[in-house]
Each structure stands twice: as structure tokens, then as C-alpha cells.
Amino acid sequence: MLSKFFIIFNASLQNEFTYRLNFILWRFRNVLRLLMTYFLWRGIFVNSPQVFGYDQSQILTYILLTLIVVSIVLSSPSGERIGEEIANGDLSNYLVKPLNYLRYWFIRDVASKILNLSFNILELSLLFLWLRPIVNLPNNLISIFGFVYAISIAVGIYFLLNASLRFFAFWSPENIWSIAFLTFVFLETLSGAVFPLDILPKTVQIGLQFTPFPYLIYYPIAIFLGKIQGLEIIRILIQSTIWLFLIFRFAQFIWKKGLKTYGAYGK
Amino acid sequence: MTDPVIQVKNLKKYYSVHQKEPGLLGSLKSLFKRKYYDVKAVDNVSFEIKEGELVGFIGPNGAGKTTTLKVLSGLLYPTSGQVSVLGFTPWERKSAYQKQFSIVMGQKNQLWWDLPAIESFILNKAIYEVPDAQFQKTLDELVDLLEVRDILKVQVRKLSLGQRMKMELIAALIHSPKILFLDEPTIGLDVVMQKKIREFIQEYNKRFNATIILTSHYMEDVKQLCERVIVIDHGTILFDGKLDEIIKKFASDKTLDVTFDGKVDLEKLKEIGKIESFEYPKATINVKRSKASEAATELLKKFQVADINITEPQIEDIIRQLFTNK
Numbered sequence: 001m002l003s004k005f006f007i008i009f010n011a012s013l014q015n016e017f018t019y020r021l022n023f024i025l026w027r028f029r030n031v032l033r034l035l036m037t038y039f040l041w042r043g044i045f046v047n048s049p050q051v052f053g054y055d056q057s058q059i060l061t062y063i064l065l066t067l068i069v070v071s072i073v074l075s076s077p078s079g080e081r082i083g084e085e086i087a088n089g090d091l092s093n094y095l096v097k098p099l100n101y102l103r104y105w106f107i108r109d110v111a112s113k114i115l116n117l118s119f120n121i122l123e124l125s126l127l128f129l130w131l132r133p134i135v136n137l138p139n140n141l142i143s144i145f146g147f148v149y150a151i152s153i154a155v156g157i158y159f160l161l162n163a164s165l166r167f168f169a170f171w172s173p174e175n176i177w178s179i180a181f182l183t184f185v186f187l188e189t190l191s192g193a194v195f196p197l198d199i200l201p202k203t204v205q206i207g208l209q210f211t212p213f214p215y216l217i218y219y220p221i222a223i224f225l226g227k228i229q230g231l232e233i234i235r236i237l238i239q240s241t242i243w244l245f246l247i248f249r250f251a252q253f254i255w256k257k258g259l260k261t262y263g264a265y266g267k
Numbered sequence: 268m269t270d271p272v273i274q275v276k277n278l279k280k281y282y283s284v285h286q287k288e289p290g291l292l293g294s295l296k297s298l299f300k301r302k303y304y305d306v307k308a309v310d311n312v313s314f315e316i317k318e319g320e321l322v323g324f325i326g327p328n329g330a331g332k333t334t335t336l337k338v339l340s341g342l343l344y345p346t347s348g349q350v351s352v353l354g355f356t357p358w359e360r361k362s363a364y365q366k367q368f369s370i371v372m373g374q375k376n377q378l379w380w381d382l383p384a385i386e387s388f389i390l391n392k393a394i395y396e397v398p399d400a401q402f403q404k405t406l407d408e409l410v411d412l413l414e415v416r417d418i419l420k421v422q423v424r425k426l427s428l429g430q431r432m433k434m435e436l437i438a439a440l441i442h443s444p445k446i447l448f449l450d451e452p453t454i455g456l457d458v459v460m461q462k463k464i465r466e467f468i469q470e471y472n473k474r475f476n477a478t479i480i481l482t483s484h485y486m487e488d489v490k491q492l493c494e495r496v497i498v499i500d501h502g503t504i505l506f507d508g509k510l511d512e513i514i515k516k517f518a519s520d521k522t523l524d525v526t527f528d529g530k531v532d533l534e535k536l537k538e539i540g541k542i543e544s545f546e547y548p549k550a551t552i553n554v555k556r557s558k559a560s561e562a563a564t565e566l567l568k569k570f571q572v573a574d575i576n577i578t579e580p581q582i583e584d585i586i587r588q589l590f591t592n593k
Contacts, residue, residue, distance in 0.1 A: 007393040011379065011386055018381040018422075093377040096340045096370050098362030099394050263282065264342040 005107055012111035030071070031123050037063055038131065061135040062196070065221050068120060070193050073154045073216050076162045077112055078105035083166035083180065087173035092264045102251065106159055113155065136225070143226055146233040150220040153240045157212055157247055161187070164251040170258030192218030198227070212247060215240040271315035272446065272478050273339065278348035280309040280334050280502075308334040309345075310502035316480065318445075321472045323493030323510075324482040327590050331502040332482040333372075336448045339480070340370045352446065366395055369444040371435055373451035376423075383420045384434040388441050395442035402441065409437045412467055429460035436467065447471075449481045453488055465491050486583050500590055510582065517585050521559040522578045523552045529571030539565060548573070 016023060041063060045056040054062070082105055085091045094101050127133075138144055165183055169176040188194055190213035197205060197218045208214050219236050222228045228236060285301040287293050309331040316322055324332040337343045338350060341357035341364070350357055355364035378387040392402045410416050413433040418426060426434065432452065439447070449468065453461040469492055472479050483489055489496055490510065498506040498513070506513055523540070527548045536542060539562050540554035554562040559577055566572055 004393045004396075007390055011382065011390055014386065015379060015381050090375065092337070092340075092342050092372070093375065095342055095360065096365060096368075097391075097394050098365040098396075260344055262342070264337050 008104060008107045009111045012108045013115060016112060016115055027119055027123070030120070031127075034064075034067060034123065034127060037067065038127070038133065057134040057136055060133055061137075061225065062221070064124070064133075064135065065224060066193065066217065068124075069151065069154075069217055069220055071120060072113060072117060072151060073158050073220075074188065074191070074193060075113065075116065076109050076159050078109045078159070079162035079166050079180070081105065082163055083169045083176045086166065086169035086258070086262070087176060089264055091262070095259075095262075095264075102160075102163060102255070105163070109159055110155075138224055138226055142233065143223055143229075146237060147220055147224040149237055150215070150223055150240060153237070153244050154216045154220055156244050157240070158216055160244070160247045160251045161212065164247070164254050167251070167254045167258045170261050187213060187216075190214070191216035192221065196221075198222075209239075212240075212243040215243055270317070272318045272353055273314075273316040273480075274349070274351045275315070275335075275339075276313050276349040278309055278312045278335070278338060278350060279307070279346045280331075280338060280343060281346045282306040282308055307502045309338070311348075312499070312502070312504055314497055314504065314507055316478060318478055319472070319476040320495060321469075321479045321481065321493050323489035323496040324480060324499060325486075325489055325496055325586065326482075326499035328484075330499045332499055333450055334502075335499070336370060336450055336480065336482065340368065340448060341365075366442060367444055368446040368448070369439040369442070370448040371439045371450065371452055373432070373449075373454040376431065376435055377438055378423045378431070378434055380424050381422060384415075384423055384426070384438070385419045387423070387434075387438050391438055391441050397442050401443070405441055405443055406437070409440055412470060413437065413463075429456050429463075432456060432460070432464060433467075436464070440471070443475065445475075445477060447477050447479045449479060451483055452481070453483060453485055461485065461488070468492055486586070490582065498586065498589065505589055513585060514579050514582060517589055518580050519556055520553045520580065521556050522580060523554060523559070523563060523566065524574075524576040524578060525550045525552065525566060525570075525572060526574040527570060528573040531570060535569060 038060070041056070041059060044051055045059075049055060051059065082101075085094075091101070094104065138147070162180075165180055166176060168179060172179070190197075190208060190211065192214055193216075197208060197214055200208075215236075219228070219240065223233055223236065282305070283303050284306050285297065285303050287297045287301075308329075312331070312335060324335065326332050334343065338345050339352055339357055341360045344358045353364060353367055355361055357364065378384055379390070388402075388406060391397075397405070410419065413436065415430065415433050415437070418430055418434075423431060423434065436452070452468070453464050456464065465488055468479065468481065471477055472492075481488065481492060494509060496506070496508070496510050496513065497504055506516065508516075522543070527550070531545075531547065531550075533545070536545070536550065536552070540552040540558075543551040543553055545551075552562070563575055563577060566575060
């Protein structure tokens with residue numbers, strides 16, 4: 001079992017490295033985005049010490065953190081492949097093997113995330129050495145552990161949400177791309193990737209609590225920044241774990257239904 | 268060698284397919300209302316295959332060959348009927364079953380496009396949980412049989428179609444499956460490569476006593492490899508038996524090739540049988556199977572004959588007839 005994981009992981013990394021130029025350009029884009037965001041906000045703070053009630057270090061922390069969390073959680077290159085493979089029949093290659101298809105793509109996702117994350121850390125360290133921005137780091141271990149746990153659950157939730165969405169390719173192989181695109185626009189907004197959810201009206205915030213979306217971006221960040229503390233952290237983490245479980249069952253359900261209609265077409 | 272390893276009983280697989288009228292207007296209409304109709308891809312098919320048999324499925328495009336293989340591999344749930352392979356029900360997709368069979372689809376590839384083929388083999392080794400020693404032994408054997416040692420470490424995208432097909436075969440066989448489904452393994456390959464793949468399939472069947480079902484559009488594949496064939500058209504089995512029995516069963520005629528040595532009265536010749544061609548001194552005459560030797564004797568009696576040959580029609584012709592008569 002462990003060796004299966006390791007070999008799929010290993011092959012995924014090799015695969016990423018075959019597209020060297022692509023990879024380098026992708027990193028370049030990330031660094032550029034980081035720098036642009038940084039200088040934009042520094043410019044805003046030149047004349048005013050406070051914006052939206054945040055001081056410079058608070059907003060900088062928030063924005064850098066969002067960039068990182070989004071790049072870890074809301075990246076699932078596997079999703080697209082799952083949709084494609086169902087639509088064009090390549091799924092058949094996996095179905096005849098003693099292999100769990102979902103687990104396989106999750107491992108490949110994790111491989112690409114780890115690769116991205118390690119470069120992220122490298123780039124950020126260089127940025128910090130160079131620009132020495134002032135950021136707020138959590139001053140207690142609970143926030144850090146809570147953050148790490150929340151992120152891990154978020155990765156799982158996003159992967160499963162994305163995958164179950166792509167499973168609709170079983171029924172509608174031609175339209176899967178547009179369905180996915182539309183859903184992701186909503187999903188990004190409701191997860192807190194576009195703006196912090198606490199600027200929304202209270203009722204909307206309460207409503208969102210009953211969806212899995214804020215557990216993707218907003219809550220992990222809120223835990224890290226200390227906006228959520230103590231027992232509240234535990235409550236959020238338990239709720240997110242329940243969501244992960246529910247979505248896992250949902251994904252399995254759709255998958256099994258889908259396989260019944262799967263025609264294994266595509267020559 | 269006695270118990271069948273593959274048993275298929277009254278297998279049916281119907282698809283519901285929607286119809287689209289031609290043109291953009293048709294597309295728009297199909298957004299709102301779709302007409303569905305049933306396609307009977309496989310309609311009441313039964314057969315049994317014993318261990319070590321190499322059976323050929325033949326039939327035109329859309330006959331139901333591939334659908335049958337897909338049901339046997341567990342890719343499709345049948346509409347009705349029973350299927351048992353090695354005692355397993357394929358569509359339950361038990362890993363104990365999956366470790367014992369393999370399917371190769373000539374028009375699909377399972378190899379990782381951007382990596383050398385060896386990486387895909389290693390991946391399959393892990394997926395099928397093949398022990399190290401066995402992996403090395405099987406790999407060496409297959410690599411030597413197919414003569415691909417020098418290209419193991421070349422990116423798959425850079426291989427030719429024939430080389431890639433060989434690699435696909437290795438990837439499919441690395442876990443030493445007892446049962447092998449080959450769906451058009453020689454499609455698109457040149458004649459030399461077709462022959463090589465064919466020889467390999469034969470060797471694999473003999474060496475490992477593997478049970479193999481093969482579909483192909485090339486009659487040559489089937490003729491060379493399969494003692495037994497199952498002819499399928501429109502989802503039903505037309506024939507199941509030895510290849511040469513097809514001729515006995517379905518060929519109603521035999522052909523007499525005659526070379527004359529003297530004058531020929533065409534009217535008299537017409538009494539013998541149907542004249543396919545006549546170009547003095549040669550003639551080709553079709554006669555009823557049962558009357559062949561009678562006709563030959565008559566020819567010898569009534570004409571001056573230098574040479575006479577009674578031939579069976581070509582298997583290709585019979586199969587073509589079978590499919591067009593339906």
C-alpha cells in the first residue's frame with residue numbers, strides 16, 4: 001500500500017519535471033503575483049496608516065496567507081483530468097486494474113501540491129530576506145496546529161467536491177467544462193478566496209456556516225490569524241471533519257451511480 | 268483443461284442512445300427534446316472458453332465484439348445474463364479477479380505519455396503488487412521476446428506506433444495474467460509489425476497456457492492464431508467453432524478451375540455449372556458443394572481437359588457473404 005503511494009507519487013513528480021519550461025514559467029508567474037500584490041499594498045499604505053481598519057502588517061499577512069492557502073487548497077489539477085478521462089473513455093484503463101481511481105488521483109494531486117508548496121516556501125523565504133515585510137505570525141501552537149489540520153481537511157474537501165462535480169461527465173460528457181467553470185466561480189467567492197467572509201452581512205455568514213465552502217479558505221486563515229480561538233477552533237475543526245466525511249460519501253455515491261451508466265466508449 | 272474458465276450465458280447489453288437531427292437546428296432541438304432509442308450491442312450471446320484456448324472474435328464494426336470484451340473485463344454492467352470468468356463476476360471488479368486478467372485495446376494507451384515506458388511498468392508492478400523477483404523475470408522475458416530492450420528508457424511519445432504497441436503489451440502482461448483480452452492489437456500496424464505481434468501472441472499463449480480472446484479486422488490475424496472462432500454480427504453469434512468448419516457450414520459452392528486442351532462448346536459447359544469466367548483455355552465454374560466431384564467427372568468425360576482443380580472459397584469471401592446476407 002505504501003509502495004503504491006510512493007511509486008504513483010514518484011511518477012507524478014517525474015511527470016511534472018518533464019515540462020521544465022512550463023514549470024519554470026509557472027513559478028515565475030507565482031513570484032510575479034506575489035511581488036505585484038506586495039507593492040500594490042505598500043503603495044496604498046504610503047499615505048494612510050490604516051485601510052478598512054487594518055494596519056499594514058495585518059493586511060499584508062492576510063493577503064500573503066490567502067495566496068498561499070489558495071494555492072494549496074484550490075489547486076486540483078486532477079479534477080480536470082478526471083472529467084476528461086470519464087468523457088473520453090480513458091477511465092477504462094484504470095477500471096480494469098486493482099486500483100482505487102479516486103485515491104490514485106488524490107495521490108497525484110498531493111504530489112503536485114507538495115512540489116508547489118516547497119517552491120512556495122522557497123520563494124517566500126527569498127522575498128522575506130529581500131523585502132523584510134512586517135507580518136503577524138500566530139503566537140501560540142494551538143493556532144498553528146489548528147491551521148495545519150484545517151488546511152489538510154480543506155484539501156480533502158476541495159478534492160472531493162471537485163471530483164464529484166467532474167463525475168457529471170458520466171451523464172453529460174459534452175457539458176462538463178462549463179458546469180465546472182460556473183461552479184468554481186461561486187465556490188471561490190463563497191470560500192473566502194476573493195474577500196474575507198466577515199465583511200458580509202451577519203445572516204449570510206450564518207447561512208454559509210451550513211455549507212462546506214468557508215472551511216476551504218476562510219476558516220483556516222481565520223484560525224491562523226487568531227480571529228477564531230480556543231474552543232471555537234475545536235468546533236470548526238469538528239465541523240470541517242464532518243463535512244469531509246459527508247462529501248466523501250456523496251462522491252462515492254455519485255461515482256457508483258456514474259459507473260452504472262458508464263459506456264466505456266471512446267476509441 | 269476441462270472446466271471452462273469463461274462462461275457467458277444469455278448475455279444482453281442494450282444501450283440507450285439519443286438521436287440528433289443534422290445541422291445546427293437539430294442541435295438546438297436536441298437541447299430541449301431528445302429522442303432515445305435502444306441499441307442492442309449484444310443480444311443473447313452464450314459461449315464457453317476453456318483454459319489455454321485462443322479464440323478469435325470476428326464481425327464487422329459495431330457487431331458487439333468490443334462490448335462483449337468490455338463486459339468480460341468488468342467495464343460494463345450487462346442488461347441481463349450471467350457471466351463468470353475464473354469464477355468471478357467481472358463487474359464486481361474484485362481485485363482478486365483484476366490481478367488475473369488484462370485487456371489491451373489497440374486504440375487506447377495506458378502508458379504515461381511523457382515518461383519512458385519502464386516507468387509505467389514499475390507503476391503497474393506496484394498496482395498489481397508483483398514481487399520484485401517475479402517482476403524482473405517477467406520483464407526480461409517479455410523485453411527479449413519483443414526485442415525492445417534498447418527503447419525501454421525512451422519517452423513513450425517518441426516511440427513509433429509499433430514500438431508503442433509492444434510496450435502496451437508488456438504493460439498489460441507484467442502481472443502475468445491468466446486471461447488476456449486483445450481488442451484489435453494489430454490495428455494500424457504495418458505488415459511486418461503485425462506479424463511480429465501475432466507471433467508474440469502465439470508464443471505467449473503456448474508458453475504460459477494463457478487463455479486469450481482476440482478481436483481483429485484482419486482475417487490474417489485470426490487465421491494464423493485462432494483454431495476456434497466466434498462470428499458475431501448485430502449482437503448475436505452466427506457461428507462458434509473451428510475456423511475451417513465455417514467453410515463447410517456456410518460455403519454452399521465449390522469452384523472448379525479448369526484448363527482445357529481442346530475445343531470447348533460453351534453451351535455444353537453451361538450445363539455443368541455457373542460459369543464465373545471463361546477465357547480460353549481457362550475457365551472458372553461454380554458448382555454446388557455436394558455436386559463438386561460429380562461435376563468434375565462430367566467435365567473430364569465430356570471435354571478435353573489439361574488440368575482441373577477443385578477449390579474451397581476463401582474464408583474472407585464467406586465471412587463477407589455472412590455479414591451482407593444478414
